[in-house]
Amino acid sequence: MVTSEISLGNEQLNRLFPFYFTLGSNLSVDSCGIGLLKLMPACVGCSFTEQFSFKRPKDIIIDFSNPSSVCNQLLVLQLNNADGNLLRGQFELIPSTGQLFFAGSPWFNSMEEVNKAGLVLDDFAYHDSLVDLLHVLKTKQIDNEDLQELLTKVNSQKKELKKAAVELNEMALFPMQNPDPLFRITTRGNVIMKNPAAEKLSSFYYKGIPYAHDTFWVFLATEEKHIDDQWSFETYSGDRAYSFICRNMPGQDYFNVYGRDITQQKQNEEELKRLSLVASSNESGVLFTHADGSIFWTNEGFCQLTGLNTNEIMGKTPIELCKGSLTDKSILKKMVDAFLKGESFNVELLHYRKDGSSFWGRAKGQSYKKAGTGELQYFAMVEDISEEKEKEERLKILSQIAENNINPVIITDKQGGITWVNKSFTEMTGYNLPAILGKKPGHFLQGPETNQLTVAYMRGKIAEAAPFSAEICNYTMEEKMYWTKINGQPIHNSNGELTGFFSIQENITREKEIQTRIKESEVRFWLALEKIYENAWEHDFRTGKTSFSKSSNEFWGYDNNELNSNTLLWRNSVHANDLHLLDDRDLGYQSGEIDSHNLEYRIIHKNGTVKWVMDRGVAIEKTKNGKSLRVVGTHTDITKIKQTETELEHRVNQFKSLSENIPGVIYEYEFRADGTEGLRYISPAIERVLGINQGDFNHYVDYLSPEDKSRIMHKNELCRTTLEPVYDEVCITIAGIGMRWHSFHSSFSYVSQDGAKVFTGFMMDITERKNADILLRANEEKYRSIITNMKLGLTEFNNDTLITYANKSFCDMSGYSTEELVGKNSVSLFVTEANAAVVAQQRERRKNGGADSYILQVINKSGEPKWWLISEAPTFNDKSEQVGSIGIYLDISAQKNLEIELTEAREHAEQLARTKEMFLANMSHEIRTPMNAIIGMSNQLAKTNLSIQQKFYLDTVHSAADNLLVIINDILDLSKIEAGKLSLENIGFQPKNIAARAIQVLSHRAEEKGIRLTASSFDQRISEVLIGDPYRIHQVLLNLLTNAIKFTDKGTVDLVFTLLEDHETYQLIEVLVKDTGIGMDELFVQQLFEKFSQESDSVSRKYGGTGLGMSICQELVDLMGGSIGAKSKKGEGTTISFSLPFNKGGISDLPEKENIKIKEGFLAGKKVLIVDDNELNRLVAAVIVENYGALIIEASGGEQAVEYAIKQQPDIILMDIQMPGMNGYQATDLIRKKGLKLPIIALTANAIKGESEKCIAAGMNDYISKPFKEEDLLATIAKSLGTKVTFEKGKPANGPHDDKPLYSLEKLRNISNKNEAFVTKMVNIFCEQTPILLADMLDAMRSSNLEKIGNIAHKIKPSIDNLDIHRLKQVIRDIERTAKEGNHTALHPLVAEVEITLVNVIQQLRME
């Protein structure tokens, strides 16, 4: 049996049970968890019972002798702290210590309680789910709240729906828009609804009792309750009558009341009732009779009229009842006749009452047919007209009075026709009544002198039925004129209707004659006034009327008709501002204060112009109290006088304002006849301008300086005699103000009445101008001084370029004196003919107002050429006309000479640079030529049998030559780059191959130094084919890697390719070369890419090199559009990184390389003419071609070459270009001219761009540069000769190849004791199996099966070792190791290298 005991440290215990505690056997708390401490900080050491109590189960006693009493059950403990927190858990006895261990955790009902207890999540053990439970609880609570909210929402929507349904039902039963009133009344009479029409009914009148709105329905519902489903009633509300239909609503506690307005219907009924009432209550008697005249109905009126009762009337005829002794029988007959004929009648008859008294009654009767029966019946009405009859009588009496009146009286009908005249009328006019009855009085009374206006007036009044009063001229029947005053008034009957007119006349002929005489005298008076004044008028205060004398009043612009028809017109024409004058005047007259007046005021003429009027008047009629009743007066037009006055005043004001406001003082100075002189007038401005009051300035001479004073006195004297104008400027000194400059100017004005000659003058303060003048002069002086001190020449010219001023500096500059210069033409003095045009052009600019600076070469007085910087600007007079120019000159001959020297120096430097380029080209040639020999010859030498010692020497030579070539190429590259002559390829290449080959080329060098050269990472995202210059990239890589290897003594040199950016068409690639070498100082890193930079001499000595490598790298990377940088730390290594952008390419973009196989002896019997001035070069070429069976002809110069070409008939010429005498181009040209078409191949050490094109252009067939590779030379020769060579279109092959064989079978041979069959067999097996393994490896690579890759590498490793495939020896081991490490990324370049190399090896093996 396995027992496991877990012991927990204190920390663990706190983490797992933060609320634990242990109890000792004495029931003291021995220890407790950090959580519990937060709740009960001081519980340790205390007694359990003090700190805790059992909440559930209660009444537990801890008995250590019987631990089970508390163990094995759920306990709820309450802490005796302030909050009484609960702990939920259990006890366990710990046998080893004898303590009770409580494991549990606090119990809270909400997170709020947790917070309150001061606990946070961290205080609980992770396994403790209390907080989560509380969280769940909270979530559930939120859910419940949500659901409650949702329920409330649903319920409210349900209610809304119900409400809408009820509303719809209501709308049908209780249409609120009904124009008739609708009510809903509860059975208790409460109105619960009513429509707007019902709202208007505030009270009801029902069954004769008025009800308020609320009491009515209560009454109706409770008192008049109906058990039927429907009942109706009628009632009034306000002035409207309504019919209401009440309908009980089944199942409801209310009934609806539908009302209808029946007012019109009721009105019709009422009207009918009223008519019958009218008939019965008529005061006149109303009778209905049968056709025989017997009365069958009468009213109360008839009973009252006759004093009979109904019974006495019924059945009798009206004649029986009312006929009396005085009743006119004829009229009675007329009535009876009409009655009998069934016609209507209207008669006035004396009716008798029952008591015998009588009354005049008008009886009107009319027959009608009884409805239904068609019986003819009579309706008659008897009206009491006794009063009317009485009035008629009274009229007759009045007529008598009129008849006897002494004044004539006329009565007319309402049309004016005479109905009556009295005796006086007939006596006065001679007409009797019958002759004029019905005629209008005017028709026969009026004559030529009758005023038609009066006639019209009377006619108007008559038409209006208004009273009238008029005086009119009438004529008697004998055509004698008389004046009469008529008072007429309308006559109305008792109904107020016009019946006619009554007029009473008075003869006033005599009064009229007296009036006429007075008028004539007045007219004469008016005529007199009219002649004198524009207007004569008369105003009558009693009538308020004003009359004017002239019929056409030009003064007002209105004629008298207009003025008379509108009595206020003239007054309204008075200027509103002057009306008060007239009002005051009138008041004066009326109060008696004045009895005449003389006013001036303005009137507005009808045409709108304003006129001034002089209004004069006098009272001609007064009351006894002296108050004026009538005033006459005249108007005089004084407009012109007023205008003149105003103009004058205006001018005076103008002058005053002018003299006070102009910034100067106006004065008059007089030379009196008595010989004295002085100021006659001085404008008040003197106080403002000079601060002196007018009086004080009379002694103006006191303010002048003695000098000014005597001059002014002298000038005054001259003025007096010559009267010439005078101008002067004086300085006036005033106490408290100081000195002020003033100008004054006066001229003779007039001779005064007292014979004084008066000069009018103007004086103004010119202090500021004076000060400005002074300042200007000072400034001018200052600038002239500056110009002089700065050695600047200054001249001024007029428009003819004649010098008007020249300062001293200019004299010094030019060598001329001022006298020699002024008045001379500056152009002819200084300007050479060559520059004349420049100066003319500048002068032209000056004419157009332009200012400019220019440099000019001039000749000074001594004839020396000088360079002047000239700045010229036009000068203008105060009318802005150009008057000349001003010129400032600076002699810059020294600077100019310096400038010329600088230009020469620059040209010299450029020449030097060109020379350098030439030198480099030459050097290239000069160095490459011997190098060609050294390398070529040592290659040939290596092919011979050499002793070990010799081989060593030769290797050394070879190595030194290689190094030297690198140095030369570096220098050459650099100069080519600098000269911009390095061209870049733009071809497809495989970046993976570039990386692999760079490693391959240098791996042996790394091996030699015992360091690891790796390509640890090649980013698989890099495009398989990129477009760029693989050779230059290779060059950069080789350079960097070589450097890295050179400066690394132990450790690794690593090459890393990373994709930085991947775009649709291009990629940005970063290449890192990291080493663990000696590193560099930070300072040196900064200048790493500078030319010829090596960290120190010692480095240079130890590691060699030109110090150009990094610079070339940088230039190349720059050229390719990239950037390069370095990071290094002394002693820790260096990382050089460069990044380059490349366009993405495809397999089709890769160039195909032709692998050439040349058969030995392919030149057998061929004559090869080698032309070179350098014997060594000839030798190198000769040795190479001789080995392939060629016959050699050598020429040391161009001329010889041409000669041999003709004579010896070679098959091919190898032609050097740069030779003394005739060079290669010239020789070729000549050869071609001789008609020779043999191939000519240029051999040139000129590695400068464009060389090949030049060679082809010169007629050569091909081109090869020295030093050349043997196979390149042979291939070129073969190609030119058309010799069949094997071209193998191979796999992409860019970048240089490692010269070292890929593999060696030596090891196999050694193993097998040179058993070739074994070797062949092994090779065959290798060739068969390796491709399979390789394919598996690539598969595994794709599926990232690293283990498999490792296994395959392990399998291939022995074959690689046995075949001595040196390139892969390390690589295959790296793969094995990297695969184990699981570094997939690092495997890519390694596997790629294995693939490429093995395919090459297998290919070569198969060919063997």
Added chain:
Amino acid sequence: MYGIVNKSIEYLVKTNYGEEKWDAVKLESGITIDFFVSSESYDDDITYKLAGALSVVINIPVHKVLEIFGQWWILKTGREKYGHLMEAGGKNLKQFLVNLPLFHNRIMLIYPRLTPPEFRISHIEEQSLHVHYYSLRKGLKEFVRGLLLGLGQMYEVPVTVEMIDCRENGSNHETFKVSW
């Protein structure tokens, strides 16, 4: 996404922009749900549509809407609904943020149908730390930024939130540097 998120958006809109704007947001989003139940699970798309519609209605960019919503979530929804729980999360911002991963692990248990984001905390300094946010949902990183800003406001600490890495940059999660 649980209904409580959508409810919170609704609450945010109604409180700050009024009932009418909420109606406009619903109209714009095409969402016709009248009532979100907090513990019901709703399609994530609804939340994105609401945020997008809000962006259109109140004319501020969506990322800003999410940031505002994050702050609202902490300061209103979190505080009002889970105030005490939030309070228990830590005595100060730093403690709360350090507890954040634990907090979300707990939430996962409480809301079984929720796929809560996962948080990790690193680079804990005196005044800053890194919050790593792992989520299956995309496009809520600005919401997280808002949450972090909201927490700063809750603890009344001026806080800056800088996103130093995100899924757009090739990482598999977002990293925020929270400094206070």
